[in-house]
Amino acid sequence: MKSFLMYCSAATIALAAASTPAVAQQVAAPTAKPVPVAELVKRVDVPYEEFTLKNGLRVIVHTDRKAPIVAVSTWYDVGSKHEPNGKTGFAHLFEHLMFNGSENAPGDFFEPLKQVGATDFNGTTSFDRTNYFETVPRPALGRALFLESDRMGYLLGAITQDVLDEQRGVVQNEKRQGDNQPYGLVYYKLLEELLAGSPYGHNVIGSMADLDAASLDDVKNWFRSHYGPNNAVLVLAGDVDAKEARPLVEKYFGAIPAGPKSVLPKVEVPTLPQSKTVVMKDRVAATMVLRSWAVPGLNDPDSVPLDVFGDVLGGLASSRLDNALVRKEKLAVQVSAGIQSMAQLGMFQVQAIVKPGVDANLVAKRLDEIVADLIKNGPTADEVQRVATTAVSGRISGLESVGGFGGKAVALASGELYSNDPGFFKKQLEETARVTPAQVRAAGQKWLSRPSLTIMVEPGQREAYQEAQAVPAAVKPAEGTKAEPFKGTRGALPDVAQIGDLDFPDVSRSKLSNGVEIIYANRTAVPVTQVVMSFDAGVVADPANKLGTQNLVLSLLDEGTTTKDSIAIAEARERLGASINTGSSSDRTYLSVAAPSPNLPGALDLFADVVRNPAFAPDEIERLRTSQLTGIAAELTNPQGLANRVLPPLIYGPGNPYVKLGAGGGDPVAVKALTRDDLLAFYRAWIRPDKAKIFVVSDRPLAEVKAALEARFGNWKGEGAAGVKAFTVAPKQVAPKIVLVDRPDSPQSLILAGQMTQLDPSSELLTQVTANQVLGAGFLSRINMELRENKHWSYGARGGYDWLEKAVPYTIGAPVQADKTGESIKAIQQQVGDFLSTKGVTDAELTREINGTTRELAGRFETSGAVLSAMQQNDLRKRPDNFYDTVTQKYRSMTVAQLDAAARAALDTKKFVWVVVGDAKTVKPQLDSLGLPVEVVPAASVAGSTATAASK
Structure with a gap:
């Protein structure tokens, strides 16, 4: 399970900028108006059929013939909220155990799934449920159903002491891995203080002591109590219909007897007797202020209004917290707000990563004032509409996938399990589209005027933490005698009929009048257009003596143009349901836009303004410089960030351009010294049409997309000399050490x-x-x-x-x-x-x-995103466009x-x-x-090593 909390890092530091005149190449035209959000809601449709077996298994089938695949998603009504004291972590432990083979399919389930070409196969555990999912080629559906039914009805014979000990160790290392991150202990404290005594009051992963104490009988009894067919929902989504599906489901699941039904625990929304502040120390780069309230679950009438309240407060790019604390007052480098919604309970959370040097108590005070103001006056109609448009746009894109972590099968299964309604997600969207500012204000007043819990995490030495220690051998369960392999009773796995080869979408190429090439593929599954402008630049283009220049340039591009400040850009994006992103790989730099196709004209208007007319306002340079430096400091507290900085100089050697990959967010000394002229010089050298190719995946025809791009980029010309990559020094690895x-x-x-x-x-x-x-x-x-x-x-x-x-x-x-x-x-x-x-x-x-x-x-x-990525990789590798055919x-x-x-x-x-x-x-x-040879270096010394190697 991934925590709701957002951690401060180079990748997550929120950046923004206002504008002053600077680099204008054209006067930006007014952005085309978006279509009404109600029109977008109509585009969200997942029709389904459903039936129930005699043993109580609920089955939902959605037909989607866009590809010869079927998503199989099995959801069990058992999560950590069902765990009694002393047995925390059992639901998550069983998620692991159920991948380790069953009586008629011994060994890891990944083996037979890999053999048939399954994708998106995994499992997750939450407070409310456990789920397993895979997407398989249509001819492999029978095998997938056999496997899912075998672990539902024929599992216990395959669970031995060896298997339990193995997966217990894996889970404990999953726990250590999360705990080892900056701010990694916050979630434990949050649940302990805010939800004490509630079934939701302990972490899904459980405690080390409870995991160690779990006996073989304990876990088998846990299975018998919760994993029967009458406690599950099975969703099939893709190249199948209910007529085809029913006999298959009956064949594989029909003989499994019903088991006990999970008892829904009694849950009341707790209210703290008074507001409380808890201070923690951790090896972090910046203080985090986290304020939380317990609120109702997702079936409560206030759930959608509270969700909208959270987005207006700190979810939108133009949120109240972003505008006040990050852009204007410059007290924080990152803010967020929103609900972690569960079935019976929710947690409304407001978070700020404090700008270094700023008093965290001042930030906490301002958080209170901004929340109070929104409660008193409510959001504007425009804010509520922007939330709705953003939510619907995200849902449209997410529903292109039939399965995985967030596709159609997830939408249907979660609705059925939590709300007895597979179409619940559509009702939520419709409610979001029609919710009023008054309803949003009333929900905030009702739930967020109550006492809150504040957790402050300050830089310092983390307190002793027994949970993280290795378990002494003396307290580990004694290993049992190796069990004989269980002999199954259902026969061999079903055969799989011939699986056809891929028919990759046809790729077309064209050019704008200024020579920029367009590489295009048509996909009609969802009404969305994705555009990536790829520049022949990348991390290797960063100036060797000014590492971090590119990161600062990219952070500024969509945060202020010569005609729009950062707030105006963010609001325009939200009204369109569009996303604009920047980034880089080792060899390429990317600017991208995605939007519902009905809003493509407006999205491209905005995108062209961002690409062609960045302001590089001096005040905003300073603000974003601070954010970048905070992100760099965060990298140096993170295990992966540290390792990623140390390895590249060792394998590329001094002077090779790829050594710059070790710079992460940049060299802090260089970033502090960057001037506006440095940023302009990089922009002009690398973000230019003669360095660009445009990749597009859209449901709209090429002629229409090309005409839209031509109108906005056809007259774009480079300014000054283009940048040149200097691969004059070959990689030279150091001796092994x-x-x-x-x-x-x-x-x-x-x-x-x-x-x-x-x-x-x-x-x-x-x-x-x-x-x-x-x-x-x-x-x-x-x-x-x-x-x-x-x-x-x-x-x-x-x-x-x-x-x-x-x-x-x-x-x-x-x-x-x-x-x-x-x-x-x-x-x-x-x-x-x-x-x-x-x-x-x-x-x-x-x-x-x-x-x-x-x-x-x-x-x-x-998905269109996967096709878009493959098109770019094929072009980079100089492969033919039909490579995957x-x-x-x-x-x-x-x-x-x-x-x-x-x-x-x-x-x-x-x-x-x-x-x-x-x-x-x-x-x-x-x-x-x-x-x-072993060389020991302190974490604090890592920051400048790449800069030295890059400049040689």
């Missing part, structure tokens, strides 16, 4: 290893990438299975090629429990060494990877010998350089025995 970044009191260590390969990035690396699917990519890879499933020292580990335009390094990442750091490195070395020598790809692994990779293509490219033949011709040869030619176990971020006093003794 371990760099240990000392991050005291870390309950986990983050291992990041890398080596520079000699692979030619301009060649097709399909064979190497496929071989690595066996070694390092995906759940079933050797590295992940060893550290997670066999050793249960990690929640997950991965390895893969970073296929850049001019280099191909290989990296491995593994967060592991602190006391197993050294042994984890040994285990990785062993797995890689064996793979490259005596234990290469097996015939079974080859079959699995080829089957999975070819059969998953239809699901992989189900022909790739299956390439996969099917691969042999074990080819995969082994490709991996062995690319990698060498002895050439890895290692970065470990962890507590040196715990970790260094483990590393000293590995036979590699």
Whole structure:
């Protein structure tokens, strides 16, 4: 489960800017008017049929023939709110156990799902429910239903003490991984203080003590009490209808007997006797102020008005908190507000990351005043409309997917489970579209005038935290005798009929009158247009002696033009239901816009203004500079941020442009010294039409989209000399060693290893990438299975090629429990060494990877966003536009010998350089025995290392 809380980092620091005249190339035309929100609501439609089996299983079927795939989503009415004292974390633990095989499908469920080309397969646990989901090719539907029914009705024989101990360890490392993040302990305190005594008053992941105490009988009895068919909802969404689905569901689920029905716990919305403030210390870059109230759940009449209240307060880009605290008063670098809605309860939360140097109590006072003002006067009609348009637009885009974490199956299943109505999400949208400012104000008055809980997290040393420690062997449950494999009674897995090859959307190319190329694909599943303007720039274009320039430029672009300040831009976006984003990869810089197609003219008007007329206002430069510096400081408190800064100089060496990848948000010394002229120089050199290509996926025809783009960008011309990338220094990796970044009191260590390969990035690396699917990519890879499933020292580990335009390094990442750091490195070395020598790809692994990779293509490219990404990758790799129409033949011709040869030619176990971020006093003794030099550096010294290497 992911927390609602937003943490301060380079990626999440909210940035904004006002405008002054600066870089005008044209006078921006008035933005075209958006269509009424009621018109957009009409576009949201997920028709369904439903039936119930005799055993109580509720089944919902939605037909969507856009692709030959079906989403299978099974939701159980059991979550952490059903857990009694002493058994916290059981629902989440069972989510893991139910992936470890059943009586008639032994072994990890990922294996048979991978074989049939499943995508979006996972499971999640919340306060209210547990769900499992996968999207499979239509011919594999029978197999997916067999697997889901087997773990519903035929699971207990497969749960042994070994399996329990294994998954208990995995869950505990998942817990450590979350706790190890900055602000990682806040959510425990929030639930403990705000919801004490409520079924919602403990974290979904549970306590270490309860997980340790769980016996085999405990967990089996938990299953018997909650996972019967009458306690579940099954949704099938995609290339299927109810007539086809019913006999299949009857076949696989019909014989499972009903079980006990989960008892809905009694929940009352708690009210604190008085407002309370709790102060915590943590190794964070900036103080966080989090104010919270318990509020009703999503079925309460006040749920939608409160949700709108939250968006007006701190959810919109133009929210009251953003405008006041971030843009105008400059007291905070990030703010947010909103509801974490559960079925029977909600938490309304207001958060601010305090600008360094500002008194947190002043920020807390201003939060009170802004909330009080909105309660007293209510939102404007325009604010409420912008919330509605934004919500409907997001829903339209999200419903393109049939399954996964947020597609149509999720919408239908959650409505049925929580509200006895699969169409509940549509009613919520309709209510959002018609809610009045008076209703919003009344809901805020009713619930947010009550006492609140405030948690302040200040920079400092985190207090001793017993939960994070390794569990002493003496208190671990005794291992039982190895159980004999359970003999199933249902026969073999169903056969899968022939799965057809992918028909990738046709890609067309055209050009604007100024020569900018348009690469276009038509997708009609949802009325949405996505446009990405890709510039031949990227992180490597950042000035070597001014790292962070590009980040500051990009943060300013959509926060102020010569005709609109940042608030006007944000409001215009919200009225259109549009999103405008900026970003960069190693080799490309991106500006993008997405909007409901009826609002495309207005969205492109706004986008053109942002791209062509940035203001770079001096006051806003200073504000966003502070935000960027705060983000950089946050990176240096985060394990991944630290590791990502340390590794690139070690594998690229001084002077190679890719060493800049280690700069993260930038060099703080350089960012402090940047001038407006520096920003203008970067913009003019790199954000220009002769560096650009435009990628589009839309339900509108190419001629219409091209005409709209031509009208806004056809006369755009570059100014001055274009930037040039200087790849004059080849990558030069350092000798193998371990760099240990000392991050005291870390309950986990983050291992990041890398080596520079000699692979030619301009060649097709399909064979190497496929071989690595066996070694390092995906759940079933050797590295992940060893550290997670066999050793249960990690929640997950991965390895893969970073296929850049001019280099191909290989990296491995593994967060592991602190006391197993050294042994984890040994285990990785062993797995890689064996793979490259005596234990290469097996015939079974080859079959699995080829089957999975070819059969998953239809699901992989189900959404417009996935197609858009593939189009950009094909262009970067200089592949033909129909690459994915022909790739299956390439996969099917691969042999074990080819995969082994490709991996062995690319990698060498002895050439890895290692970065470990962890507590040196715990970790260094483990590393000293590995036979590699160990260099210890304090976390505070990491910031400037990349700048030194880049400037050489």
